[in-house]
Amino acid sequence: MFADGMVLQRERPILVWGRAEPGARVEVAFDGDRAQTTAGADGGWRVSLPAREAGGPYAMRIDDGRAPRELRDVLIGDVWLASGQSNMEWPIEQSADAEAEIARTTDPLIRHFKIPKSWSGTPEWQLAGGEWIASSPAVAGEFSAVAHFFARELRRSEGVPIGIVDSTWGGSSIEAWMDAATQGIDAGEQAALAETLRADDARALTQARANLARWQLPADDSGWQAAGLDTTGWAEIAVPGLWEGGGFNGMDGIAWYRTTFELSAAEAGRGLTLGVGRIDDTDTTWVNGVEVGTTQSQYNLARVYAVPASALRAGTNTIAVRVTDLGGGGGIHGQAEELFVQPEGGARRLLTDTWAFRPAQVTALALDDDKNQRPTLLYNAMIHPLQPLPVRGVIWYQGESNAGSVEQALAYRQQFPDMIRQWRAQFDAPKLPFLWVQLASWHSGGDAGDSSPWAVLRESQSATLSLPSTGQAVAIDIGDVDDIHPTNKQDVGKRLALAARRVAYGAPVVDQGPVFEEAQFTGGVARLSFEADGLVVRGGGALRGFQLAGADRRFHPAEAIIEGDRVIVRSAAVPAPVAVRYAWSDAPVDANLVGASGLPASPFRSDAW
Incomplete structure (x- = not known):
């Protein structure tokens, strides 16, 4: 972290640490303040300099008597750690209004430090790399959009330099960000497992390189969709199945996939529906050289495309799929029944399970992708090396990878507060402000009516507000039901900044919408009370998103109205309600209860069923 352009936390003792030769005398000088120490037997050393108000730029000199270093353009301000998975990692250049937003990134007192994706079986003392970068249109497109928009809001409200430490990894589970002790994992066994993983990875990469060596990758793959393309020399690969499982690990x-299917003259004349499975991440699909569909960045969405009769022929027809994957698993996956042709008016026919396969471009060959799902590995390399770095607080956007089932989502209720406590202990800050984004709306495919993993995960997030110095940005109204990566990161950043102003800076601002307090069931209705700055229907009209259930535990859609400071909920299908739920689904886009501030009510349920 100690490098040119760094931001140090104001109003806290400035801690500086590193390694030198054992026994070396180390002196740190910073704008007239000096501290000295002696490196220990392992070379480790640490000093503390007096706290300072916001300001700069300054220079810091670190001298071990052999190879002194001088760090320039050092600012004093507020440092925020931004962590989580892809929605926190998501860059400005892929967010809404990207061109205009990049043009606005002209404030050099916002600085980002991106920690490279790295993992380790044991806690590391030093980061794998990274550098401090001042915001400017030339570089800010790659910054975390949520973190940058958050920083921009704080620059307006606080007026001090803001440093963002970006420690994120798309697709990561919360277990990967927690230490071994917190999860009851034997540290020695975990270190041994990591060594085994490295050895396995080395073998898998050797195999992948050998498989790729059979081809000379082209400079241009245009034309590979043609029906008559000669595929002699292409590999065979099982479909469905990620290409990592087909010998192209890392x-x-x-890469391209091709297969064929047969049609009668009558079938060809009617058109058909084509299913090409779930594709990680982006595809363009052709039939007989005619483009029939394309889907961007939807790794878990089953592709279903209409194929017109004009693209078909009697006899053999060719499917070509161009797949782009720039991280994580790649290729055609999902269930076998999701790959099919279904002539209009006819039966569905599954496609063969072996397709022709050939890579066209390799942007990376590394086996880090699955490490973001393994306990402790990311913590060891991407959080622990921060040591006790003084920071103003943490912003966190993660949970999608722990919402695969209700059981996972319930486990998060304990994991999340445990992680917060552990991080606070590392940073020696028992009340370190910790703010997070509640999961946005998205059709995950796992919502089974009354049982929604995403709703339960949101509930687990809300339950963590019982910890002191915490805040939550509700985002159910600014998601994208068809995209797990909604592009509206501006409002996410603004809502996190509101929470920061209240939790971290003590400002008297409203940072949350209505929060459910209790339900009273009398006279065939539910009367709900809230902690709120008022109750309003977003956009006017009818209040939506509520459900009621009786003793049979079967929920039915319900009508709701606002009466003063309460919401009254009733349903003709539930004459004697005993439980109420609001926005209780993976994608509660119809839920429209907000506060006077316009911030949405957080999803809730009165039952514990």
């Missing part, structure tokens, strides 16, 4: 880039 490959990111572009």
